Amino acid sequence: TKNDKETFEMLKRIHIDEITSTCIKKGYNDLSDCLLITEQMSASNVTEAKEAIKAKGDVDLTKTSEQANENGMYKTEDNDGDTYFYRGDVKNNNVKFAGFYWKIVRINGDGSIRLIYNGDHANATGMEASSVTGKGEVFNEQYPDPAYFGYMYGDNFSKEPIKSKEATYTEIVQETKYYFGKGYTGDASDRTFKLTDANYVGTFTEWNASDKISEGYKYTCMQTTNDGTCQFIIEVKTLNSATSIQAYFWAYSSTSYEGIRGDTISSNAKSVLENWYSEKLAVVTEAGQTADKYINAGGTFCNDRSLAETAPNGEDNGDGFSLVPSTYTGGYERNVINMSSSLICPNTADLFSAKGSTGKGNKKLDYPIGLITADELAYAGGLSETRSDKYYLKTGVYYWTMTPYRFYSEFVVADKFTFYVSGDWRGWGVLDTTPGLRAVINLKSNVLVKNGNGTMDDPYTVKLAS
Secondary structure, eight states: OHHHHHHHHHHHHHHHHHOOOHHHHHTOOBHHHHHHHHHOTTOSSHHHHHHHHHHTOOOOTTSOHHHHTOOEEEEEEETTEEEEEEESSOOSOEEEETTEEEEEEEEOTTSOEEEEEOOSSTTOOHHHHHOTTSSOOOSOSOOSSGGGGSSEEOOOBOSSOEEOOOEEEOOOOTTOOEEEESEEEEETTTTEEEEESOOEEEOHHHHHHTTGGGGTOOEEOSOSSSSSOBSOEEEEEEEEETTEEEEEEEEOOBOOTGGGGGOOEEOHHHHHHHHHHHHHTSSBOTTSOBGGGGBOTTOOEEOOOOBOSSOGGGOOOOOSSSSSSOEEBHHHIIIIISOOOOBSOSOGGGEEOBTTOOSSSOOOBSSSOBOOOHHHHHHHTOBTTBOOOOSTTOOSSOEEEEEEEEEETTTTEEEEEEEOTTSOEEEEETTOSSSBOOOEEEEOTTEEEEEOOSSSSSOBEEEEOO
């Protein structure tokens, strides 16, 4: 009837008015197509938009995006082909998905969309935007071995304590009084130690002046109480200064470089993120769907444990599993020494993906969730140890990356690249509780724009193709 037609047209106009998405109005419903066209509004199609982005050339990874005056979308390569990534002070890469806000990092080479967590409300900052738990988390609960900068690692540890080569140790506070013992006991089941005959307590200067080493007090856990256990033992050889010694380290150490990639043990970071995924993204909604139906199960996360070909300052690089000398990683060499970051993960064993998924990953994860890499921070606009205030990944607090930094013998600790409050990133020991866990997921390549223009006030929302 005439009245039915009028009602239909009125409802149709109301629906159109509710649609704010410029992409939908132009007929670009795929989220990936929408992002490309939005970047190149003058392009008449997606192919032209890609060509225009490619024509912008490579970004300058020796500078921050602010220094290089680079903002918007650019192209490089990842393990699956051409990837289109955001760089600089971008304002239109926001998505609201599964009740949370996310930043779009890039269109992956397989067409999926890479997102990084940005809080549970618009304009979240600080730890609210930088950790799914709203607080800092240790990356790993153990630290004195190169294995522990793995997102997962192998049960490749010695059954008896191994004595390291001689090394310089400098993690000493001059005025602190430490306990010294004449021996130690070890427990291989949890790779811990306890001092025995720990009857002397004093600073290293006092210990040296009293010649306690001649009395047999040559072992220490670097602890200020004699309660509990420690993860490694220091056998002191000589005092260099009030804050430096020559020593040997005793630990239940990894026995081979390939063994640390056995990947049977989860890091604390992986456990926390996967628990969050199971509770927030894998649960059935009121609509009878799970959010993870939108997520690419084959999405990959690079935990690059390759070794640097050259260590800094002419040092000999470690072998990737021993405590001495320090081991510098491929990520350190790319992002600190050479400033030549790459989104290509060098080794499939380090390219984590979910069990049962297809694609190039190692299929070791229970859920397809991980962390940003240091290389992705570089492409987004940051620079190692260089302050940068204007790029979209800065939240004002610390958060972990997926990328190993080094195993540092002078502190006997595995370090990860960590995003700093100043907008740069650098190494931080995996046992620290300050950095947050800023989750990364990958939406399927066929997700559609439901609405929105990508701004914080009007973020993209998504739906699946029917």
